Amino acid sequence: MPRQPRTYVRPVEVAVPYVLVAVALVVGALVSPGFLSSNHLSSMASTAAYVGIIAIGETLVLLLGGIDLSIPYMINLAAVLIAGFQYDGMSGRRDFALVMLIGAGIGLVNGLGIALLDISPLVMTLGMNSILQGITLIYTHGSAVGQAPPFVTTLSTAWWGSVPYVAVLWIILTVAVTLVLAFTTFGRGIYAVGSNRRASELGGLPVRRTIVLAYMLSGLAAALGGALLVGYSGQAYLGMGDAYLLPAIAVVVIGGTSIFGGKGSYVQTAAGALLITVITSILVTVNVDQSGQDILYGAIILVMAFFNQVAISQGAVSLRSLGQGLGIFRGWLQPVRSREEAAAAPEASRPPRDTRLE
């Protein structure tokens, strides 16, 4: 029986960032007594939710082996549109949906340029970012007007008991994206195209449709992020998306998704967003200023990228080795061999070699 192909998502790759989040939370609790209060945990969860939601699209396109650099002004355009529509008296859910459609539509243009015209994703989305910047400036005439519509404000800032709505939204989206990636033809297709585009084409996958759809979802996620940011700050302003381009890529990388495509998952990105938020919160608690935060941010990306790309992908670290290193779960993780595996590893079962004839 041929060996089952290795699944796209290895448990250890998902476990490592979450273990680090737990470690960071413990460190935070040691540093500051109120760190694990439900209030602070919730506020960290909602902070992580914004970058997490924006990074949905970046995760999808990086899994494809592409990149989306149009995120900053996609966020900003969606933000000024949401606030501008409110200013013009269009603050209904339908207008919100219209902004989301515009986001998806711009993603569609990105995807068509990349999939049909074979423009490099970096250049296509870079050019699109510039175009969107122009549209944003023309729409706002240099200064954004309006406020967040009431229900967007509710979505961003209201709490359900001690749970922020935006965190709930993020959890729902995380589950949805994870299920789509793991169980739908589209999701599996993203991994296939990211691993080997040519093979996917020859294997009959709708490669171009997969690419276009992924970039559409990326535009949609960025637009949603922009709308939520308006709800959070109450208004839109120019340049509000600039701060999100590098973090959106960074949390994907910290989570362990390969930028060459085909390896990783959104669950990991969510962990990356949580990790960077918790660490930033610790740094703020111990009064590290902006410069120190920037330097440590870079250092964390480097360490995690090195760890993910070198240690885990080369098999130096596995769930089993982690467990053995910690000395716990030892009984659980003893290698249990199936019959096939035992047959494939004959050294242990074969009798000692007879050397008399040699």
Next chain:
Amino acid sequence: MSARRGVPRQALPWRIDFAWQRSYTAALLVAVLFIAYILKNGSFGTIEALGISNDALPLALAAVGETFVILTNGIDLSVGSVITLANVTVAVMADNGHAWEGVLVAIALGAAAGLLNGLIVSFARIAPLIATLATSSIFVGIALIVLPNPGGTVPGWLSTGTAGTVGSVPVAVIWLTVAIVAGWILLRRTPFGINLQALGGSESASWSAGINVTRVRILAYVASGTCSALAGIVLAGLTQSGDPTIGNVYLLDAIAAVVVGGTSLAGGVGTLSGSVLGACALALVSAVLLVSGLSTDYQYIVTGAIVIGALLAHTLQSKAAVRAARRERPAEGVPA
């Protein structure tokens, strides 16, 4: 020539000529925009040349630096933060009366930043995109320590050396010309330049041909850091102060200039001079829109369209060139 040591002589001309053909498209674009500017403006004197070339010079330097790295099939996202770091270093040290030392320290810092990038990419084997993304955050942090808020001063000689004029010719035009010529010599006449293009074409083939790929790659990142530092110093001269956010806009613009200049993001095909022309084209776009009476807001839309259009033009150009080469020399392996 020692250039021949690394790469077989016959393999070179086609690929390099091809790269130069792509930079001609950028030259054509610059010429068209230049004529459009003169037609719209009615005249072209020192003041107009000064405005455009001062816009183009820092971008051209950043783009040249980025080109070295893109030629190796990498990417340098730390261009903007190295510009910032050099900029604030010069402003702060000049403020304390050490202007010359400030310039030298800024260049050394840029080279060191590039060296760090090159070492991480070569030895930690982290993808260039991620490695330089991370180091760019580190460099911005250091720049914020050096100068948390805009300020500092710059001596007069640095301003006249970047924003001044010689007779009726702006100094920046002279620097741009020097950059085009130096870029031509470096890529066509030095072993480093030729090895750089070979490395981007095929790392394993370069390695087999005896090129020290690690050294070439690290040197490319060092060159990128040094050029970005020069851009930061020029910006200090132009704005006569330091600003810890000044480099932000140069990252994406530098990549845009490289693309317009005809360098392939897949590595191996491209020219430094083309990137200088690309930067001039982007500077001319905003100048033309300005004299046309259009709001500068449109410049972003036109720039974006030009970047995407230029890439499409280069793609068509390479397809045509490959077809022509296959017709002429079917026996030789022509890289697609």
